[in-house]
Amino acid sequence: MKTRNFIISVLITLSTLVLYAQDGQLDTSFGNGGYVQTDFFGFTDWGFAIALQNDNAIVAVGSAETSLDDYVPALIRYLPDGSVDTSFGVNGIVTTEFNSQVIDYYSDVVIQDDQKIIAGGHFGDFNDQNIMLSRYQPNGDLDASFGTAGIVVTDIGDNRFGTMVIQDDGKILVGGTSEPQSQQEIMLVRYLTDGSFDPSFGNNGVVITDVPSSSTNVTRIVVLDDGKILLGASTSGIFKIFKYNVDGSPDTSFGTDGVISTGFTDNAGSFDITSEGKIFVAVGNCANDECQSYLLTYLEDGTLDTTIGNNGVVTITIPDFSAGTVLMQENQRVLVLGFVPDFFEGGETVLTRYWLNGGLDTSFSNDGQIRWWNFLGTDLLLQNDGKILHFGYTWWYDGDEDFYMMRYENDPLGVQDQNLNSLKVYPNPSIGVFSIVFENNFESTLPFQVTDITGKVIQEGAFIDTRSSLDLSTAQSGLYFLHVNNSSIRLVKE
DSSP: OHHHHHHHHHHHHHHHHHHHOOTTSBOTTTTBTTEEEEOSSSSOEEEEEEEEOTTSOEEEEEEEEEETTEEEEEEEEEOTTSOBOTTTTBTTEEEOOOOOSSOOEEEEEEEOTTOOEEEEEEEEOSSOEEEEEEEEOTTSOBOTTTTBTTEEEEOSSSEEEEEEEEOTTSOEEEEEEEOGGGOEEEEEEEEOTTSOBOTTTTBTTEEEEEEEESSEEEEEEEEOTTSOEEEEEEETTEEEEEEEOTTSOBOTTTBBTTEEEEEEEOSSOEEEEOTTSOEEEEEEEEETTEEEEEEEEEOTTSOBOTTTTBTTEEEOOSTTOEEEEEEEOTTSOEEEEEEEEETTTEEEEEEEEEOTTSOBOTTTTTTSEEEEETEEEEEEEEOTTSOEEEEEEESSBTTBOOEEEEEEOOOTTOOOOOOOTTEEEESSSBSSEEEEEESSOOSSOEEEEEEETTOOEEEEEEEOSSEEEEEOTTSOSEEEEEEETTEEEEEEEO
């Protein structure tokens, strides 16, 4: 009885917390009413990526125009409340001049365990560009122990930076493209912590995957728990996922010879991994100025999870939505960032959230989506407290582009109920078996998942009748969540 009373008191406490702020609402304690806008030098600034340091300071990177038509890679650091950290660089800003003939920029940033900052991008002229990595001390000074005076330039023909990650052992993985003889190939490079090539990876640190493709764009790298690597890229417009072994060789047990092709035309598709190792992909199919986006779920071996949607494919119902960044929450809901173009007014960035069964999570910002006009969202990040940082830059806004960032309220455990009027669960609490009754009929089957408070899926399946049961007899006593038909119901196992 004491255990039951304790659990019920926890539920009451959690319910109080949920009422405090709805997921997707602006966090008004951040910046100016929830958003931060930064103009570096009075000209054009483009923001592309953010990363979080241990003290919850936010490092943002992109490009800043220091004078008319002079663009340099730029970093800025914000304090946790969104104000600029003036102890970083010069009044919070660091720029590094490469004196190239094109617009130079950092398009990604990662933080080492020692809080040093690695920013990556590419520079050069229009016919020969090189991948560049710069490592900065926590105060914004270049780290002279990295590469040459803090900078590593990778010149293997005409190569361009895509994205990067830091492995658990501190090695740096960079995905990009190489262009021999006008055919762009995927290039995956692994560096040691001092910026030199890792000789144990590929051919002296470099893996070239011969696609070939007239256009290639690498958007995402994920290092799995076993050290294997997933890389997402668009090749000749078709979004694909490649899997590599720890040494850089293709993992031929995955998909077809180490590759899965979504079959959809998208230069900006992306993916993330669920706690069970499933691959959740957002991809669009754009033609003739019209876009239709989809969510796809793959199993660990690269085959579609046919229990989700239409044989593993869910159609996103937002008209003309072009999907991009994908970010999995701990509670197994997935954030999808994309864009809806408008020929006359530029368009709007859309942030939406889905359940893993493909249903729109309407508890997020009332209707499952947030829209911003004249803002191009380029990156998403979840803070340790679950709040969502949404970063990018203003677009055609007052005639100038600036770094722009918002922070949204978000419950990391997803404990709020969206009770279905047609669904009854009893007894609740239960010693293990819950009766599930739907007052309204449903067509065919109705997928469901049960997760614990960490978001781990402990049971999933599909209801096939309006009267069913859910057996959690083998689960430990505690709080669980039944997710069905875009809704979430608390279950208490005694």
